[in-house]
Amino acid sequence: MKNDILIIQFNELVTNPITICDKIADFLQTGINYRLLKKILKRENCPRIIDPNKRDQMLNSIRKKASKKYRNIFDELLVKYELLYQEKRMIE
Numbered sequence: 001m002k003n004d005i006l007i008i009q010f011n012e013l014v015t016n017p018i019t020i021c022d023k024i025a026d027f028l029q030t031g032i033n034y035r036l037l038k039k040i041l042k043r044e045n046c047p048r049i050i051d052p053n054k055r056d057q058m059l060n061s062i063r064k065k066a067s068k069k070y071r072n073i074f075d076e077l078l079v080k081y082e083l084l085y086q087e088k089r090m091i092e
Helices: 010-015 017-028 034-043 052-065 068-091
Strands: none
Touching: 010 017, 017 034, 052 068
């Protein structure tokens, strides 16, 4: 049953889209139209790597606009995401 699910992290998809699309195609046992994929990636601005400073600015902007309650929830989710993302990178 576990082989019926392929988990893809958004960060991986937008920073390394071709590799992830290859994984998806392998999982689905299908091919990829790379010409179409190239057009889609261009339209979606992929691959995109966010500068760490710009990322921090965006996160701080969100924090400033959120109430204390939602800022705390946001920070908790961010910590969980970072931990999961780090674990996944260590496994690969």
